[in-house]
Amino acid sequence: xxxxxxxxxxxxxxxxxxxxxxxxxxxxxxxxxxxxxxxxxxxxxxxxxxxxxxxxxxxxxxxxxxxxxxxxxxxxxxxxxxxxxxxxxxxxxxxxxxxxxxxxxxxxxxxxxxxxxxxxxxxxxxxxxxxxxxxxxxxx
Amino acid sequence: xxxxxxxxxxxxxxxxxxxxxxxxxxxxxxxxxxxxxxxxxxxxxxxxxxxxxxxxxxxxxxxxxxxxxxxxxxxxxxxxxxxxxxxxxxxxxxxxxxxxxxxxxxxxxxxxxxxxxxxxxxxxxxxxxxxxxxxxxxxxxxxxxxxxxxxxxxxxxxxxxxxxxxxxxxxxxxxxxxxxxxxxxxxxxxxxxxxxxxxxxxxxxxxxxxxxxxxxxxxxxx
Numbered sequence: 001x002x003x004x005x006x007x008x009x010x011x012x013x014x015x016x017x018x019x020x021x022x023x024x025x026x027x028x029x030x031x032x033x034x035x036x037x038x039x040x041x042x043x044x045x046x047x048x049x050x051x052x053x054x055x056x057x058x059x060x061x062x063x064x065x066x067x068x069x070x071x072x073x074x075x076x077x078x079x080x081x082x083x084x085x086x087x088x089x090x091x092x093x094x095x096x097x098x099x100x101x102x103x104x105x106x107x108x109x110x111x112x113x114x115x116x117x118x119x120x121x122x123x124x125x126x127x128x129x130x131x132x133x134x135x136x137x138x139x140x
Numbered sequence: 141x142x143x144x145x146x147x148x149x150x151x152x153x154x155x156x157x158x159x160x161x162x163x164x165x166x167x168x169x170x171x172x173x174x175x176x177x178x179x180x181x182x183x184x185x186x187x188x189x190x191x192x193x194x195x196x197x198x199x200x201x202x203x204x205x206x207x208x209x210x211x212x213x214x215x216x217x218x219x220x221x222x223x224x225x226x227x228x229x230x231x232x233x234x235x236x237x238x239x240x241x242x243x244x245x246x247x248x249x250x251x252x253x254x255x256x257x258x259x260x261x262x263x264x265x266x267x268x269x270x271x272x273x274x275x276x277x278x279x280x281x282x283x284x285x286x287x288x289x290x291x292x293x294x295x296x297x298x299x300x301x302x303x304x305x306x307x308x309x310x311x312x313x314x315x316x317x318x319x320x321x322x323x324x325x326x327x328x329x330x331x332x333x334x335x336x337x338x339x340x341x342x343x344x345x346x347x348x349x350x351x352x353x354x355x356x357x358x359x360x361x362x
Binding site: 023 | 215237317337
């Protein structure tokens with residue numbers, strides 16, 4: 001009987017965590033929807049071609065940090081962009097910052113942890129993405 | 141920020157909200173129709189405040205629709221599919237976490253990821269992070285649970301880093317699209333760097349800051 005109660009409390013806690021974070025989640029999703037509708041993939045691909053150089057890398061890092069695309073869409077998109085003439089370094093910058101840096105989810109992250117931890121984590125992820133991009137630039 | 145509202149939502153599962161408002165006004169010793177009326181009003185206001193960004197963005201999407209029909213519809217569809225994805229992912233994760241929290245003792249977490257866990261902590265973070273599926277924001281509450289269970293902050297940060305860049309299911313997918321070389325370089329460069337930065341970031345945190353983070357984690361799951 002005690003175990004049953006424990007599980008019930010666990011589920012109640014789960015509901016509490018969920019309903020507490022729901023407004024943030026909904027607004028983050030809507031913001032992502034609005035941004036992606038305005039910034040279409042072909043605009044992105046125009047800006048980060050293989051000739052775009054360091055400017056293209058910075059742009060890719062920015063785009064990757066801001067947009068929220070699931071990995072299962074990002075890699076096919078990256079491959080398509082490569083075929084369409086985008087550079088490896090730019091795609092590397094885009095893909096890695098997309099996964100690790102989240103400007104849009106920053107408010108959510110701050111709410112969970114603290115402003116300092118959220119900003120430090122994202123800043124370090126951005127630096128790591130840049131290092132990876134440089135390595136790819138040299139090697140591929 | 142939302143602590144008072146959180147407390148509310150926890151209770152609504154136990155008793156109906158009307159009962160609760162009566163009880164709370166009884167507690168405060170003012171059982172008049174007016175005060176109850178006011179409490180409903182303040183509660184409605186709290187809900188609006190809680191969802192203010194949702195309301196603002198809904199208006200932005202509507203405005204977008206009237207300036208450019210296709211873009212408005214696109215924004216709506218992308219938002220909707222994002223939300224569907226999230227709402228599918230989050231409840232099971234939260235339920236799993238609630239159960240983990242209730243059933244796995246703190247000592248187990250300390251043994252595997254605590255201050256003194258050393259290499260075991262690094263490997264546990266690596267394992268937990270790479271076994272994951274889903275976007276990074278799903279990992280935030282899990283990281284908070286780890287903090288609550290006294291995992292070392294650097295390992296929690298490393299767990300987040302691994303989750304973001306080296307999820308196994310996604311790696312196989314990445315190899316098929318970007319090539320094994322690209323993926324191998326990414327893992328070889330990013331994973332060690334994430335570990336390094338996690339240790340550095342933890343160093344910048346004072347004992348006090350870590351403690352306040354621990355308290356926050358505690359209240360998140362209480």
